Amino acid sequence: DVQLVESGGGLVQPGGSLRLSCVASGFTVSSYYMNWVRQAPGKGLEWVSVIYSGGSLDYADSVKGRFTISRDNSKNTLYLQMNGLRPEDTAVYFCARGKRESEYWGQGTLVTVSS
Amino acid sequence: EIVMTQSPATLSVSPGERATLSCRASQSISSNLAWYQQKSGQAPRLLIYGASTRATGIPARFSGSGSGTEFTLTISSLQSEDFAVYYCQQYNNWPRTFGQGTKVEIK
Numbered sequence: 001d002v003q004l005v006e007s008g009g010g011l012v013q014p015g016g017s018l019r020l021s022c023v024a025s026g027f028t029v030s031s032y033y034m035n036w037v038r039q040a041p042g043k044g045l046e047w048v049s050v051i052y053s054g055g056s057l058d059y060a061d062s063v064k065g066r067f068t069i070s071r072d073n074s075k076n077t078l079y080l081q082m083n084g085l086r087p088e089d090t091a092v093y094f095c096a097r098g099k100r101e102s103e104y105w106g107q108g109t110l111v112t113v114s115s
Numbered sequence: 116e117i118v119m120t121q122s123p124a125t126l127s128v129s130p131g132e133r134a135t136l137s138c139r140a141s142q143s144i145s146s147n148l149a150w151y152q153q154k155s156g157q158a159p160r161l162l163i164y165g166a167s168t169r170a171t172g173i174p175a176r177f178s179g180s181g182s183g184t185e186f187t188l189t190i191s192s193l194q195s196e197d198f199a200v201y202y203c204q205q206y207n208n209w210p211r212t213f214g215q216g217t218k219v220e221i222k
Binding site: 035044045046047050058060061094099100101102103105106107108 | 147149151153157158159160161164165170171202204206209210211212213214215216
């Protein structure tokens with residue numbers, strides 16, 4: 001069965017850093033497009049970043065230059081390195097598989113940016 | 116960036132009734148549209164992709180239609196487990212964008 005499990009969220013001060021992880025099972029991360037999608041409290045879904053199966057990267061303008069997506073094929077794990085965090089980055093962060101629609105999602109990890 | 120606009124923001128429906136949700140794209144996205152259901156505290160669940168194809172395990176009471184810029188999700192007879200928030204998402208262009216959601220609540 002396909003499973004995605006995020007971790008690494010927590011409380012961080014503005015300007016701080018955090019690295020999120022998404023461990024995949026039941027498939028090979030490097031064979032798929034993998035995304036990060038976030039949801040601020042009480043708000044809608046916002047696509048954040050993608051890593052293509054071929055390794056290319058893309059980001060939403062709101063995080064470009066601050067966030068970095070990557071993967072470790074040996075650990076079958078997706079990452080999101082978040083630097084220069086701002087209060088508006090507070091959200092549940094989901095990893096999701098898919099180039100087009102996303103059938104598989106993790107349960108999410110909460111990131112809170114506050115002093 | 117393609118802007119996705121959903122209407123209405125909230126839809127009050129009685130169990131057993133039909134619900135019709137709309138999604139409009141700011142430019143043509145062909146049939147590159149998905150619908151998701153999200154319940155409180157849960158991840159989104161894929162319902163429909165390709166504008167009209169049900170995802171694995173999705174009941175037949177869920178149907179999608181449309182192409183270009185206008186799309187519709189119809190729930191033919193609402194069950195108690197269908198009260199949730201529904202999002203449309205385009206995957207015609209990067210960045211992928213979502214609508215702001217339609218909350219389907221019990222009338």
